Amino acid sequence: MNSKSALTIFVFVIAVGFYSCNNDSQNTLDKTEQTNNSNAHPKLILTAQGVKDIRAQLGTIPIFDKTLATVKEEVDAEIASGIHMPIPKDYSGGYSHDRHKRNFVVLQKAGVLYQILDDEKYAKYVKDMLMQYEAMYKTLPVHPKTRSYARGKLFWQCLNDSNWLAYVSQAYDCIYNYLSEDERQQLETNLFRPFADYISVENPQFYNRVHNHSTWGNAAVGMIGLVMDDDELVQRALYGIKDANLDANAKDNDGGFINKDGKAGFLANLEEPFSPDGYYTEGPYYQRYAMYPFLIFGEALQNVKPELEIFKYKDSVLLKSVNALLQLSDAKGNFFPLNDGQKGMSTKTNALVSAVDITYHFGNQDAGLLSVAKAQDKVMLDDTGLSVALGLKENKEEPFSKTSINLSDGSDGDEGGVAILRAKNEDLTLVFKYAAQGLSHGHYDKLSFSLYDKTDEVLQDYGLARYVNIEQKGGGNYLKENKTWAKQTIAHNTLTINETSHFNGKYDVGSQHHSVLHYFSSEDETIQVVSAKEDNAYPGSELLRTMALIYDEDLGKPFILDIMKVNSITKNQYDLPFYYFGQVLSTNFEYETPKTLNVLGSKNGFQHVYLEAKSKKLSNNGQFSWMHQNKFYSLTTITNPNDELLFTRIGANDPDFNLRRDPAIQLRRKNTDNTVFVSVIESHGNYSPVTELATNSRSEIKELKVLLDTEDYTAITIATVNDKTKIFITANTNASKKVKHAVEINGTSYNWTGTHYYK
Amino acid sequence: MNSKSALTIFVFVIAVGFYSCNNDSQNTLDKTEQTNNSNAHPKLILTAQGVKDIRAQLGTIPIFDKTLATVKEEVDAEIASGIHMPIPKDYSGGYSHDRHKRNFVVLQKAGVLYQILDDEKYAKYVKDMLMQYEAMYKTLPVHPKTRSYARGKLFWQCLNDSNWLAYVSQAYDCIYNYLSEDERQQLETNLFRPFADYISVENPQFYNRVHNHSTWGNAAVGMIGLVMDDDELVQRALYGIKDANLDANAKDNDGGFINKDGKAGFLANLEEPFSPDGYYTEGPYYQRYAMYPFLIFGEALQNVKPELEIFKYKDSVLLKSVNALLQLSDAKGNFFPLNDGQKGMSTKTNALVSAVDITYHFGNQDAGLLSVAKAQDKVMLDDTGLSVALGLKENKEEPFSKTSINLSDGSDGDEGGVAILRAKNEDLTLVFKYAAQGLSHGHYDKLSFSLYDKTDEVLQDYGLARYVNIEQKGGGNYLKENKTWAKQTIAHNTLTINETSHFNGKYDVGSQHHSVLHYFSSEDETIQVVSAKEDNAYPGSELLRTMALIYDEDLGKPFILDIMKVNSITKNQYDLPFYYFGQVLSTNFEYETPKTLNVLGSKNGFQHVYLEAKSKKLSNNGQFSWMHQNKFYSLTTITNPNDELLFTRIGANDPDFNLRRDPAIQLRRKNTDNTVFVSVIESHGNYSPVTELATNSRSEIKELKVLLDTEDYTAITIATVNDKTKIFITANTNASKKVKHAVEINGTSYNWTGTHYYK
Secondary structure, eight states: OHHHHHHHHHHHOOOOSTTOOGGGHHHHHHHHHHHOOTTSSSOSSSOHHHHHHHHHHTTSOHHHHHHHHHHHHHHHHHHHHOOOOOOSOOOTTSHHHHHHHHHHHHHHHHHHHHHHHOOHHHHHHHHHHHHHHHHHHTTOOSOSOOOSSSOOSSSSSHHHHHHHHHHHHHHHHHHGGGSOHHHHHHHIIIIIHHHHHHHTTTOHHHHSSSSHHHHHHHHHHHHHHHHHTOHHHHHHHHHOOTTOOOOTTOBOTTSOBSOSSOOOSHHHHHHSSBOTTOOBTTOHHHHHHHHHHHHHHHHHHHHHOGGGOGGGHHHHHHHHHHHHHHHTBOTTSBBOOOSSOOTTOBTTSHHHHHHHHHHHHHTTOOHHHHHHHHHHTOOOSSHHHHHHHHHHHTTOOOOOOOOOEEEEOSTTSOSOEEEEEEETTTTEEEEEEEOBOOGGGOOSOTTEEEEEESSSEEEOOOOOSBOTTOTTTGGGSBOHHIIIIITSGGGSSSOEETTBOGGGGOHHHHTTOBOEEEEEEOSOTTEEEEEEEESSSSTTEEEEEEEEEEOOTTTOSOEEEEEEEEEESSOEEEEEEEOOOSEEEEESSOEEOOSSBEESOSSTTGGGEEEEEEEOSOOSEEEEEEEETTEEEEEEEEOOTTOEEEEEEEOTTOTTOOSOOOEEEEEEEEEESSEEEEEEEEEEEEEETTTTEEESOSOSEEEEEEEEEOSSEEEEEEEETTSOEEEEEEESSOOOSSOEEEEEETTEEEEEESSEEEO | OHHHHHHHHHHHOOOOSTTOSGGGHHHHHHHHHHHOOTTSSSOSSSOHHHHHHHHHHTTSOHHHHHHHHHHHHHHHHHHHHOOOOOOOOOOTTSHHHHHHHHHHHHHHHHHHHHHHHOOHHHHHHHHHHHHHHHHHHTTOOSOSOOOOSSOOSSSSSHHHHHHHHHHHHHHHHHHGGGSOHHHHHHHIIIIIHHHHHHHTTTOHHHHSSSSHHHHHHHHHHHHHHHHHTOHHHHHHHHHOOTTOOOOTTOBOTTSOBSOSSOOOSHHHHHHTTBOTTOOBTTOHHHHHHHHHHHHHHHHHHHHHOGGGOGGGHHHHHHHHHHHHHHHTBOTTSBBOOOSSOOTTOBTTSHHHHHHHHHHHHHTTOOHHHHHHHHHHTOOOSSHHHHHHHHHHHTTOOOOOOOOOEEEEOSTTSOSOEEEEEEETTTTEEEEEEEOBOOGGGOOSOTTEEEEEESSSEEEOOOOOSBOTTOTTTGGGSBOHHIIIIITSGGGSSSOEETTBOGGGGOHHHHTTOBOEEEEEEOSOTTEEEEEEEESSSSTTEEEEEEEEEEOOTTTOSOEEEEEEEEEESSOEEEEEEEOOOSEEEEESSOEEOOSSBEESOSSTTGGGEEEEEEEOSOOSEEEEEEEETTEEEEEEEEOOTTOEEEEEEEOTTOTTOOSOOOEEEEEEEEEESSEEEEEEEEEEEEEETTTTEEESOSOSEEEEEEEEEOSSEEEEEEEETTSOEEEEEEESSOOOSSOEEEEEETTEEEEEESSEEEO
């Protein structure tokens, strides 16, 4: 079925849209002609024509020349240190793992150097190492470490073996003509073909699924197939293993389904996890990881099989996804750690270098991408990197435009999404998640958000509980606290009901549902709003969260208005935490601190939280100010007399110190059915430890009030300390942008057209 | 007695040394001639000749021109906003406080602008504001806030009033000739003279002591005296109030003695707190604060009374102190937070701009100071700033040399000190404190240390418990936790015995003692050592701590060897904490974590610490690795089977969240008299969240052993994972650099000359 749907799409693809190549048709045509001869090598990533062009420009293209010099220095040092071929034995972070990882990276680079510099020493180095791999691989047993659901041979998991093959196929392509036919025969028979078979037909549970692991496997098999001119492998890459009968209920190490619906192959992996907007359902951290195989195999297919028009597939989704990924980063270029994401991963990662260069070259030569490439300070050493280097040389770059954007989730774009609201050139950025489960790396955090200012996280998403590649922490793999803490709802800035996670933390249930966009509005810079519903996370309870980024000259700095409306058929305990960083500055309420710290609960993440303080009597607004990295922030939230504001800190029941000791302020409301939570979050001032001056250290908010809260409308007033009052009304049922509303509140009529009112 | 000793020193001063002016005698002579006419104004900081020179160079001196433009913009904005003269009522951080603070800063700048730009609008602005102060001050009562031992009138403490006068006297000097004699008479009679009297003769408990507060008072009174040509005030500034009979046992708000020994006046303040090396006994944070009055009044005295040769006083201690202060900063220029010091205060503070410019101009034109000035990116708008601007214009700057340095404490340099050991261009910096009490801002932390690498604190000194000028936190003043936590011994990286602070936390006792240098050796870059003794902190116990910074090519990166040797007549409990930052990475021992967090003790700071985990059985070495800001660190320490390694965290009994939740690993040894603690601290690797590669994530240390520990010698072997073994032997009794030692250990003879052996 996969092959059929893919072919259908090939026929209907229309070369229009932002990323289409139609304004570059002459170039495209040239490339097609140059690369159609499948016997010329290199042809996979570097092309024979590209090598000619690069050699002609060398010395006049600064960023390319610089990258080349760095790579040459690196490879020369490796050649000088000799070939290291340890017997595989370690997990990530161990010597044999790191060494073989290093080897495939160096092999790819050495192949490129051979082509560009025309120096045989690099070809010989590649050949010698490949021959050693050939000698070792033909008798190599399955890797001795047993933790993976799909053990590799060079590495503890097939995933890493696939990484190896995707890189090494490029090296092989580069020295293909340098080798004799016998040598090629020897490598292909004893190393490459069995290697490709091992990670595919011998491990269908790894290969034949929709998952970032499989994408790597598909790309690896396809790329070596393209180099070897082995169409069976290329077909297996594109469409998966025919007749692989996998248990529809089997799961991998992360608890994800192996293959519930039988979809497989590169095209299915392109089809399924990407929404039409280019959002990748696992989130940006895994998208970044998947980008390299997606785009490098895309580039290879475009070079060797241009008739597939892979970059136009699904309305150019591959190229769109690069824009989506760049948008999913904070002002420093760090990706938002949605779902399992490790903080600090950024647009500077190598996978984004290839993504940006390939998108620039095969897409629309977007000048904004040049400024991203400039910040990356390196390019691909191939035809695409040459394009970027020439663009930069000609000073064509413009700032990459970070905007407010709503990214749909789901292969058809109808399974929720992620909205990003930005104000004042990223002075404040709201990330609002109302997406689908996100496969096995998904967290149970419907309608959650995180908040960023220009330099810091203001309210954090915890990210994953893992120290990637740091062997001392659980072999560099996922820690058990990833499941017991990081994935749980209470670990996120969203609502937990009755100390239970969304969908009861059950992956099978969560995977069947997604939140639903109510409306998204970013046209008016004064007030940008996103609103979404979640009716399935807690059966019997309906959540509607409406978040506005208000940047109103009347009120000063941009701030967030957060309205979480709940309808429930039962009386519940609600917990709404806000995970801040830094030091408590002040509160407008009294609180008591216990002598000893006890855990907040017994399960679903609550067992990992200490209670550091609890509010005494609250008035109608609870206000909490804090200080972090010399900046002042405040949360103001509407409170009932029986509400509690809890000061919590992560770290309980953490016998290996796997969790960060980060704090939260948590609003708790008990024994309540229908209710609404209304809060404002400000980043309002800063402190200089050098001048010792505090600027705007106090909240601008005097009072928040619910003016009206019905099934159809919620109206909030925001009064500031400067005695200005604003009213925000959101339509809770009718999200049409065209409908006219008329509401009377306390004798005043409010009339407007569209989703919301603000004045 | 002060006047007598000061006069004696004036006679004996010899113009030699690093900071002398003898290579600049022509310039000095010129200045003397120019400024001897005490009727010419300005004369105090700006001089009439300086103004001429500056006007001639304007537009050709970039850093000066830039500073001038910034100041002009700032003052023009203030002039446009009008004059604000609130009735004094607030503590630090409140409006009236901040406004009057702003006023004096702007007045000083406006005065300078009048002189340099020759634009009467600035003179008029200064005059108008001074007249409003005159109108208000003559009937102004004592400030309504009562917390200070010396309440001011414009501010809640005389200290801030003194700040005001020190700045405003400069403004007055600048517009002196612009005013009519009547106007001057009016201001001097109703404002300046009574103001000077109020902060001096009416508040002798503030003015007549050796303390940074008094230095401000003395400078303020002296500067207005110099402008007004009022020699009585100048004499009062230099020598204090005659016959002020103060209670020798009275204390200030910080618990410091007001005036135990009757010393007072600017010269006494210069004499007493500065050691001959220029170390200021309160530590760099307060020295920085004191620098401005010391140097600005020094400049004023040099300009108006050059015959005093103030910059040669006490072997040029004023200028030496600037070098000492610059050395007391980390690689980022942040001052080490010894005693009460707020982190983040740096060499970029305005007080250091004046200090650096004045030192450059009146000192030896040290080219290293120009690079500090360049980083400050501004200069004084006076003769000294002109010198610096011309130096930078002529590209004379050289890197400021940060070195290993031993700074003695005490007015005669015989009351302990602070040693700084630096390796590899500040890749690792050890700060070792064996100083005197440090007056009322001193902490009880004999033989404590802190450790820095190029970008971070590795093992921290907590600093003060205060949020300076952030009114929400205790009015911006010292918090009670400063006494109950920050000053206590357990808050520091040194030895606490029997859960009691040094000197039992008694200021009267601590002030009578200081640690004693055993030896300091920084000649050999491979191994730099400082060793000091403390026999009084715990009567009956003698502490000898020897710390080596080893940078041995055989072993790789620099690391710290720490030997704390204790002899005691009683069996004790010892606690030796190491305050790290970040996440626990690994240990070579098992530990147990409690379900609830309990406090570690009941008093002396222990009540502020939670116990997060405790080691089970230890072997002969306890090793602990952690990760912070993507760097890897390890502590390896020799342990006995009955020792405990405690994982602690600050924050218990902290009802207002005044303390940071920082962790420590703490070695506890019970029921022991004589013993030795031996540890190695490494900064050994780093992690990139972008490449996700961990480099050198593990300790290089395999084992530490005590080979010998006698009264005379302690010998340690350091074995690395690469099977290299080094021996360090320190002489515990004879610290002569010339004496020959011969020690036989396990049949091997070790022979060397000097304090220590390393091979």
